[in-house]
Amino acid sequence: MKTNVSILSGFNRKAAAAILVSTYDHNHQPVRLLLDAGGNLEGFDDKGWKIPTDLDAVLISHDHHDHIGGLKDLPQSVPVFATEQVQAYLPKHLDLRVLPHSGQICVAGITVTTGGAGHSYGGVWIHLKVADGIFYSGDFCAESELFPFEQPPPAKTALLDASYGLYDRFQTQAKQDILNALSNDKPNLMPVPQSGRALEMALWFDSQNLYGWVLGSDCLQPSDILQASDTLICSARSHQAKMICDRDFRDDAHIILCGDPEGFSGDAGRLLQQTERYNVIYTGHLPAHARSAVANNTAHFVRWNVHPTTTHLALLIEQLQCEQCVPLFCPLDEVSLWRQSLGNCILATPQLEL
Numbered sequence: 001m002k003t004n005v006s007i008l009s010g011f012n013r014k015a016a017a018a019i020l021v022s023t024y025d026h027n028h029q030p031v032r033l034l035l036d037a038g039g040n041l042e043g044f045d046d047k048g049w050k051i052p053t054d055l056d057a058v059l060i061s062h063d064h065h066d067h068i069g070g071l072k073d074l075p076q077s078v079p080v081f082a083t084e085q086v087q088a089y090l091p092k093h094l095d096l097r098v099l100p101h102s103g104q105i106c107v108a109g110i111t112v113t114t115g116g117a118g119h120s121y122g123g124v125w126i127h128l129k130v131a132d133g134i135f136y137s138g139d140f141c142a143e144s145e146l147f148p149f150e151q152p153p154p155a156k157t158a159l160l161d162a163s164y165g166l167y168d169r170f171q172t173q174a175k176q177d178i179l180n181a182l183s184n185d186k187p188n189l190m191p192v193p194q195s196g197r198a199l200e201m202a203l204w205f206d207s208q209n210l211y212g213w214v215l216g217s218d219c220l221q222p223s224d225i226l227q228a229s230d231t232l233i234c235s236a237r238s239h240q241a242k243m244i245c246d247r248d249f250r251d252d253a254h255i256i257l258c259g260d261p262e263g264f265s266g267d268a269g270r271l272l273q274q275t276e277r278y279n280v281i282y283t284g285h286l287p288a289h290a291r292s293a294v295a296n297n298t299a300h301f302v303r304w305n306v307h308p309t310t311t312h313l314a315l316l317i318e319q320l321q322c323e324q325c326v327p328l329f330c331p332l333d334e335v336s337l338w339r340q341s342l343g344n345c346i347l348a349t350p351q352l353e354l
């Protein structure tokens with residue numbers, strides 16, 4: 001019996017994540033699982049894809065808008081599996097079930113293995129034990145000093161975050177660029193994901209003897225990670241967090257780390273109303289207003305790696321021993337370049353029959 005993978009959104013461009021896996025359980029009963037249910041990255045209501053019918057479950061990799069923003073349209077009858085850390089950010093009408101952060105669970109008769117994806121608090125990669133293994137990375141990063149990336153089991157088919165395309169600039173270089181972009185005259189405003197790099201950057205600034213940072217009140221705080229297991233938080237950083245007190249948010253701090261990362265809402269959205277007060281530094285995805293601010297030199301863009309470099313994609317492909325791999329969330333117009341860098345396993349198709 002065939003397994004079909006259909007990338008409903010996130011193929012050939014940076015867009016909401018939504019992948020439908022149609023397969024069969026060991027009793028030959030059909031099973032339909034949706035991997036992530038993303039929302040529009042430009043802040044529009046239209047997520048760009050439709051919720052499939054007859055879903056048995058939705059599995060969520062992590063709590064960023066482009067992976068969960070479509071859940072508001074999901075009927076309550078479909079169970080949603082997400083880690084406890086991620087559930088806090090999900091719509092309240094849903095039928096939520098616990099996905100382990102690092103372990104195994106049976107969902108609709110399918111064995112699902114998860115592990116830390118190195119990208120955000122409680123964020124996971126997802127491995128389905130069907131068709132000799134289907135691995136979906138969610139968003140992943142092998143360079144985080146806060147969030148561990150766990151070694152996944154082998155999989156014949158891999159769907160990998162490649163949000164940066166073929167890009168091989170390492171985090172050590174990015175960190176130097178960020179130090180160079182900081183202003184000493186104005187407060188530095190950095191819109192960041194609240195459960196993602198906000199705290200990672202705060203702890204890194206602290207390690208650079210730059211103590212004048214504050215975090216938005218809805219960001220993960222140092223006190224939140226003191227008891228976290230070492231599959232959730234790298235132990236060196238939870239030790240560091242023990243030496244740091246949570247601090248009050250201030251609009252005039254030297255370094256302001258706050259959400260949302262696109263600057264639409266929250267503290268970042270509010271402070272960007274007075275953009276002339278701040279040295280604005282974006283470090284992630286740039287929506288249209290941020291792109292034009294960077295083009296007009298009223299904001300900086302310095303990428304802080306939260307997605308894989310080409311080197312780390314190649315390493316993961318080797319670890320998975322996959323025979324076919326579809327890069328996600330990036331243009332794939334020049335497949336030959338991808339194959340030169342990552343091998344002939346690279347496929348540029350949104351539909352797979354396994």
Ligand SMILES: [Zn+2]
Nearest residue numbers: 062064119139
């Ligand atoms: Zn993400």
